[in-house]
Amino acid sequence: MTDTPTPVLAPTAFQRRLLEWFDEHGRHDLPWQFWRTPYRVWVSEIMLQQTQVATVIPYFERFMARFPDVQSLAAAEQDEVLHLWTGLGYYARGRNLHKAARVVVDEHGGEFPLHSLEEMAAMPGIGRSTAGAIVAQSQGRRAVILDGNVKRSLSRLHAVPGWPGRVAVEHRLWELAEHYTPHERLADYTQAMMDLGATLCRRGTPECGRCPFNDVCLAHARGEERRFPESKPRKALPTRTTRMLLLRDARGRVLLEQRPASGLWGGLWSLPQFDEAAALQAWLDVHAPGSRLDAPRAPFTHVFSHFRLEITPQPARVERLDSIGETRRWYDPDNPDAVGLAAPVKALLASLATFTLDTPPGP
DNA sequence: AAGTCGGGGAC
DNA sequence: GTCCCAGACTT
Numbered sequence: 001m002t003d004t005p006t007p008v009l010a011p012t013a014f015q016r017r018l019l020e021w022f023d024e025h026g027r028h029d030l031p032w033q034f035w036r037t038p039y040r041v042w043v044s045e046i047m048l049q050q051t052q053v054a055t056v057i058p059y060f061e062r063f064m065a066r067f068p069d070v071q072s073l074a075a076a077e078q079d080e081v082l083h084l085w086t087g088l089g090y091y092a093r094g095r096n097l098h099k100a101a102r103v104v105v106d107e108h109g110g111e112f113p114l115h116s117l118e119e120m121a122a123m124p125g126i127g128r129s130t131a132g133a134i135v136a137q138s139q140g141r142r143a144v145i146l147d148g149n150v151k152r153s154l155s156r157l158h159a160v161p162g163w164p165g166r167v168a169v170e171h172r173l174w175e176l177a178e179h180y181t182p183h184e185r186l187a188d189y190t191q192a193m194m195d196l197g198a199t200l201c202r203r204g205t206p207e208c209g210r211c212p213f214n215d216v217c218l219a220h221a222r223g224e225e226r227r228f229p230e231s232k233p234r235k236a237l238p239t240r241t242t243r244m245l246l247l248r249d250a251r252g253r254v255l256l257e258q259r260p261a262s263g264l265w266g267g268l269w270s271l272p273q274f275d276e277a278a279a280l281q282a283w284l285d286v287h288a289p290g291s292r293l294d295a296p297r298a299p300f301t302h303v304f305s306h307f308r309l310e311i312t313p314q315p316a317r318v319e320r321l322d323s324i325g326e327t328r329r330w331y332d333p334d335n336p337d338a339v340g341l342a343a344p345v346k347a348l349l350a351s352l353a354t355f356t357l358d359t360p361p362g363p
Numbered sequence: 364a365a366g367t368c369g370g371g372g373a374c
Numbered sequence: 375g376t377c378c379c380a381g382a383c384t385t
Contacts (some may be wrong), residue, residue: 044380045380046381047380048379048380048381049379049380049381050368050369050370050378050379050380050381050382051369051370051371051376051379051380052371052372052379052380053380054371054372055370055371055372055379056380087369087370087371088369088370089369089370089371090368090369090370090381090382091368091369092368092380092382092383093368093382094365096382096383108385123382124382124383125381125382125383126382127380127381127382127383128381128382129380129381130380130381130382133380145380147379147380147381148378148379148380149379149380150380159374164364167364194380198379198380200381202373202379203373203378203379204373204374204377204378205373205374231377231378232377232378306369317365324378
């Protein structure tokens, strides 16, 4: 991933299209827009990290009413700051906000170090993008942002492959963001980029018909807007193992157990399950003494949404079993009851109907 | 590079 | 239910 960005538009053309769209269709009346002090922009940017605008607005209003400036925030107890953060999530943001306020007051004389992006980004809770957003929005000075909205828009516009969480992909997106960022109207441009991603170039249903870049967007040309940005790679599903007891009586019936009413396979009928062979044997010793184990059948895998279950069927024979209770039943594979069965259990039982126990096939 | 932090919206 | 959101920080 060493190739340089290949912008689809010259910076001036990009900026003209974007700002023209923003002037007519952008958001111009968010609470932190009408009085863009560094403090208000800062608080809004922190609250907006990984949090949608509609959620933030009431928190922002309450916060500003109680802490109208950085001095009042620095003077507050952390408990009160976190009280106002309750329900917003990511509470480290609130703690860092409070810490940073004290840094501003104690080490910077009550003024944000806006002249230095590095110093801004060194403050607790302020990273590269947030520092750029604060400087651009409150000072109108050239600074680059790369939030989720910008990543989405730019990765679509250029069909940037790869997950933005990867360093090389993020680096390329920063380069593109840098390429397009103007030297004027920084507050509007920054807001426009976020508005584009939030209202038009949305994750699920982008409105390409209204997009000022739909004639040059590479993802749109391919009809693959939804493929960009690429999703975080799915982690390999964890695998759990289990043994299922295939206990058959002299008539060839199989013992089933009903699952708990809620949870996995809730209310369905399944085979008795055990994590370990020893546990299975112990259960037999108690409930079916004198039963005999046959050779385990070949394990097979059942896939759930969040894990794989490797099942080892363990056939056994028993002469009789007393008082099996309400949550157990004998099931005749050749004359099946009308009950719910877990899918792999159904497959196992179906295989029993046409084959004998001594010539076990896979399910 | 991967894990953690969180409540809520969209689907 | 899953996936993601105006990311930053820790390990």
